[in-house]
Amino acid sequence: MTNSYSDLIHQTFEFPQEGFQIKNGYLEFHDIPLREIIEEYGTPLRISYLPNISRKIELAKKWFSDAIQKNGYDARHHYCYCTKSSHFRFVMDKVLSMDEVHLETSSAFDIDIIRHLSRAGQIKRSTRIICNGFKTREYLAKVSTVINNGYPFILPVLDNVDELSYYEKHIQLPVCNIGVRVATEEEPNFQFYTSRLGISRSKILDFYKEKIHTNPKFKLRMLHFFVDKGIRDSIHYWNEFKKAVTTYCQLKKICPELNSLNIGGGLPIRNSLGFEFDYSYMVDQIVSNIKQACDENQLPVPNIYTEFGSFTVGESGAVIFSVIGKKQQNDAELWYMIDNSIMNTLPDVWGIDQRFILLPINKWDRPYNRVNIGGITCDNSDYYNSEAHVSQLFLPKLSQGEKEPLFLGFFHTGAYQESIAGHGGIQHCLIPYPKHVLVDRSPNGKIDHSLLFDQQSSSRMLSLLGY
């Protein structure tokens, strides 16, 4: 029985596995030599590996086109990228460089991004823009302006019944396409029963009959739903899915122009080396269940829209820290202190107990010990000490006076973390925001990297604070 960290990983998981391998004693992420990157840029460090974005889009589009073909499904799938999962320009550039990828927006400023990209020629007139979310007056006004300017494929999705009266007053075109979002029910153990997002299922049919059907200005084209816990092969998911498809069929019977079902986001990403999810099976089930319901009701099948956010960008991101200190607080509790904050850089860990793939970059030949990782803010909650597959954390043992620190990588962190953390803003305990490195591949396969943002400086943070 051997007991190095490397043995532990090889005994617990299939390893090496997609995206992760050891070369010359150091971890590589999609062949990126992390050791060189760390030597060049130092830590703490965010990395965005752009080829993972295009790969994910291609994969999901293929699963849908295969399922559509297999099931003889007579309508199309439209892949939308949900911009809120990462608004960075480099992400949008990559997404929009792909064929037939559409966008989903969530707020007024999102529409400014759309206008900006449109002026830059990156948004084609065939790109569909699905405007979701609760609309402030500013958001409503911006959506209406884009519609009035004659952009053909923008579709506001009504989050509540009042939204329609704004469009009624402000949209100057004779006909406007719209969608509606039906609220789903939360899991039984959640804090509330029905999601606040969307219009309750019991009201949607009457709302359509009374306010949309009677108004020649509006054509209802899309029904949207989103199950907050994501697309899982679980009883809860399939219940909510079936309810939404039933609502679609009920609406379609009285609204012939309805032609699209938007199933939202929520396709999961790998958050552990032990992660298993049969994507193509799940997509096939989604497509075949919609078809079956439509066949039973003798209705044509709808176009399927998806709005995958985490799935598009999540696996492109990584955050790397150095362990800068070790604290044995009692017989059982050993802390590895890192050179930044978990709370500030990976707020989902703190906010929703999100787990990511965590691996050391070096020292895989050492014995391992159970540890807690501590961030350097003074906050008790700034820690990480369990993994998705097991409620504890093991990392290589450290001895005194080592020349090279232990480097830790949190992987698949590319979605939501920067926007929730407030990239470049004021940080807890004024711990500066890490630098950010972009990694791409040139056409000949060579890995290129460059610094996108330097680590936040004291003067920038102080100026935000009014000094």
Ligand SMILES: Cc1ncc(COP(=O)(O)O)c(C=O)c1O
């Ligand atoms: C309406 C809607 N669509 C898409 C998404 C994206 O979800 P995910 O990032 O899990 O794919 C969200 C996330 O909150 C959402 O609210």
